[in-house]
Each structure stands twice: as structure tokens, then as C-alpha cells.
Amino acid sequence: SGSLTVGQFAEKIGRPSTDIIKKLMALGVMATKNQDLDKDTIELLAGDYGVAVEEEVIVDEADFEADGLEIDEKTAVIRPPVVTIMGHVDHGKTTLLDSIRHTKVTAGEAGGITQHIGAYQVVHEGKRITFLDTPGHAAFTTMRARGAEITDITVLVVAADDGVMPQTIEAIHHARAAKVPIIVAVNKIDKPNANPDHVMQELSEQGLVPEDWGGDTIFVKISAKQGIGIDDLLEMILLVAEVEEFKANPDKLARGAVIEAQLDKGKGPIATLLVQNGTLNVGDPIVVGSTFGRVRAMVNDLGRRVKKAGPSTPVEITGLNNVPLAGDQFIVFADEKKARQIGEIRAERALITERKETTTKVSLDDLFEK
Numbered sequence: 001s002g003s004l005t006v007g008q009f010a011e012k013i014g015r016p017s018t019d020i021i022k023k024l025m026a027l028g029v030m031a032t033k034n035q036d037l038d039k040d041t042i043e044l045l046a047g048d049y050g051v052a053v054e055e056e057v058i059v060d061e062a063d064f065e066a067d068g069l070e071i072d073e074k075t076a077v078i079r080p081p082v083v084t085i086m087g088h089v090d091h092g093k094t095t096l097l098d099s100i101r102h103t104k105v106t107a108g109e110a111g112g113i114t115q116h117i118g119a120y121q122v123v124h125e126g127k128r129i130t131f132l133d134t135p136g137h138a139a140f141t142t143m144r145a146r147g148a149e150i151t152d153i154t155v156l157v158v159a160a161d162d163g164v165m166p167q168t169i170e171a172i173h174h175a176r177a178a179k180v181p182i183i184v185a186v187n188k189i190d191k192p193n194a195n196p197d198h199v200m201q202e203l204s205e206q207g208l209v210p211e212d213w214g215g216d217t218i219f220v221k222i223s224a225k226q227g228i229g230i231d232d233l234l235e236m237i238l239l240v241a242e243v244e245e246f247k248a249n250p251d252k253l254a255r256g257a258v259i260e261a262q263l264d265k266g267k268g269p270i271a272t273l274l275v276q277n278g279t280l281n282v283g284d285p286i287v288v289g290s291t292f293g294r295v296r297a298m299v300n301d302l303g304r305r306v307k308k309a310g311p312s313t314p315v316e317i318t319g320l321n322n323v324p325l326a327g328d329q330f331i332v333f334a335d336e337k338k339a340r341q342i343g344e345i346r347a348e349r350a351l352i353t354e355r356k357e358t359t360t361k362v363s364l365d366d367l368f369e370k
């Protein structure tokens with residue numbers, strides 16, 4: 001809790017400072033107006049004046065920064081890698097995501113209806129991999145702009161009939177800026193005019209040299225459309241994950257990021273969260289960006305209700321008072337009162353920022369109108 005001077009305390013309870021100083025003298029404490037009061041003295045004084053002291057909630061913004069996701073090595077366990085797929089327009093990102101989901105999710109979950117929650121998990125050789133279903137570029141730009149760092153591995157899709165294009169280069173830059181390892185998926189190898197060697201050549205010029213050519217970048221030749229090379233790609237993802245050793249502490253209170261969120265007419269605000277550390281439980285008091293609440297219900301990527309979600313698991317939750325933004329961070333608090341207080345303070349701050357932005361826009365418009 002924050003400190004309070006004699007003067008500030010006097011102001012809060014609506015009494016002159018001299019009153020407080022006199023009272024303190026009677027208690028054997030010599031004080032001046034600018035002197036800090038310790039917690040015990042504040043409680044003592046408050047008791048004397050018949051006012052209730054509510055402990056002030058300090059919102060530590062550092063709590064909400066991505067690098068606050070510290071891992072406690074002692075209790076850390078391996079968690080599934082979180083993968084985003086990036087690449088130039090039409091090079092086959094969506095087809096690849098669908099292909100992975102179909103071969104791995106639908107096949108494994110006979111009759112299971114997969115619902116779109118912006119992310120999904122597959123199991124390959126007994127190991128789980130989380131894929132973000134959002135366009136990779138958005139995952140990087142929106143998320144990172146809001147301070148979230150959620151991707152562990154980037155799969156860079158390059159069409160073998162088209163080669164390296166502007167957004168291919170952009171994707172490389174995003175991944176490098178975030179220090180995320182890149183696996184290259186040379187796609188559309190089924191096409192008659194496919195030229196994988198040309199793609200390897202072009203990417204080598206960008207510093208992504210294939211292992212076959214003495215470099216350290218993993219290249220996998222695939223056809224997302226025909227389902228060729230998908231297992232190889234998943235295997236390479238697991239290999240990189242094994243080397244990188246992504247870890248988390250399932251025993252901690254959960255924290256992570258918002259993948260997407262919207263307002264549902266019946267259910268209210270719905271948010272897809274990626275748990276980055278800890279375990280999220282139904283009933284947990286939670287602050288999500290500038291919103292807060294209690295996790296009312298959780299649904300996994302297969303549309304099934306779950307009671308808990310461990311590290312790297314995407315889940316859709318209800319129970320928030322408002323709709324958060326993609327890339328917002330979430331934190332679970334042990335007690336609901338604190339979650340509410342922090343949520344309210346953050347909502348207030350967000351409103352102030354929003355107002356400032358609106359005011360600036362209005363005055364700019366005014367200028368142009370003249």
C-alpha cells in the first residue's frame with residue numbers, strides 16, 4: 001500500500017492537519033504535516049476518528065508486461081509450443097492451418113465438432129502443439145503493439161511457384177524482432193511450375209540458409225492442399241520445441257493474452273485466451289486488459305466445456321464485464337475484490353486515454369474545417 005503524509009490523511013478525513021498533529025502528540029508521536037505515516041499509525045488514527053481504512057490498491061503496470069511472465073525454474077515443466085503461420089498473400093497459410101486441423105483434430109476426435117476459437121491444439125506423436133489461427137502478421141503486430149508476446153515458433157509459408165515476396169520478407173523481420181525461430185514451409189510443391197530450389201536460394205539471400213546447404217534453417221517441402229509433408233512439418237516443430245525447451249509453471253495463477261474477443265448477444269462478452277503460464281480455472285477472479293470478472297464458463301477448441309486450462313492452452317471464456325481487445329494481457333488474482341479494484345482502475349485509465357484521443361481528433365477536424 002502507498003504511504004500517506006499527515007497532511008494527506010487530514011485531507012482525506014476532512015480535518016485540519018493540526019488536529020491530527022495534536023492527536024499524534026497525545027499518542028506520544030511528534031509529527032509534522034509532511035511526515036509519512038506508517039500503516040499501523042494510520043489504522044490507529046482512523047480508529048480514533050471512526051473512519052474505515054481501505055487498503056489502497058496499487059496497480060503495478062509491470063504486472064501486465066509480457067516480460068513479467070517469469071518462469072520459476074524449480075517447478076517449471078515443458079509446455080506445448082505456440083506456433084503462428086506467416087507468409088505472403090495466397091501462399092497457403094489458411095490451407096495449411098485447415099490441413100493440419102483436419103488431419104490431426106477431426107481424425108483424432110471422431111464426431112467432434114471443432115469450433116472456431118482463434119487457436120487450436122493438435123497432438124502429434126503424443127505431443128501437443130498450439131496453433132494460432134489468426135493471421136500471423138496480425139498476431140505479431142496487434143499483439144506486440146499491446147505488449148503481448150505469444151508466439152514461440154513461426155512457420156514461414158512460401159509458395160514454390162511464386163517465391164519470396166514482400167510479405168515474406170516482412171514476416172522474417174517480425175519473427176527476428178521477436179527473436180522467434182523460423183521454420184520454412186515450401187508450399188505448393190504439387191504444382192507443375194513449383195521450384196523449391198529457387199525458394200531456398202532466395203531465402204538464403206535473406207539469411208535463412210537451409211541445413212542441406214550448411215545453414216541452420218529447417219526447410220520442409222509441403223503441399224497444404226494435398227496434405228503432403230504435414231507430418232514432417234509437425235515433427236520439425238516438435239524438434240525445435242525440444243531444443244528451445246518452452247516451459248511454464250502449471251501451479252501458478254494463470255496469466256496470458258487475448259487472442260480475440262467479441263460480444264455475444266446471449267452470453268455477453270466472450271474472449272479467447274491463450275494461457276501462457278499457470279492454470280486457469282472456472283471461477284477465477286480475472287483482469288483482462290481493462291475488463292474484469294470471474295471466469296464463468298470455459299470452452300476448449302473442440303467446443304467442450306472444461307474446468308481448467310494449463311499452459312499453452314487456448315480457451316474461450318465468459319464472465320467478463322466488457323469486451324477486451326486482442327493482444328490484451330490477462331492476470332488472475334487470488335481474491336475477487338482485488339481483481340475488481342484493478343479492473344476498475346484500468347477501465348478508468350483506458351477511458352481517459354480514449355477521451356484524450358477523441359479530443360485530439362475533434363480538434364484536428366476543427367482545424368481542417370476552417
Ligand code: GTP
Nearest residue numbers: 088089090091092093094095187188223224225226
Ligand atoms: P491470404 O489469407 O489471402 O493471405 O492467403 P493464404 O496464404 O491464406 O492462402 P490460401 O490458403 O487461401 O491459399 C491460396 C490459394 O492457393 C488457394 O486457392 C489454395 O487452394 C491454393 N493452395 C494453397 N496451398 C496449396 C498447395 O499446396 N497446392 C496448390 N496447388 N494450391 C494451394
Ligand code: MG
Nearest residue numbers: 092093094095
Ligand atoms: Mg488466409
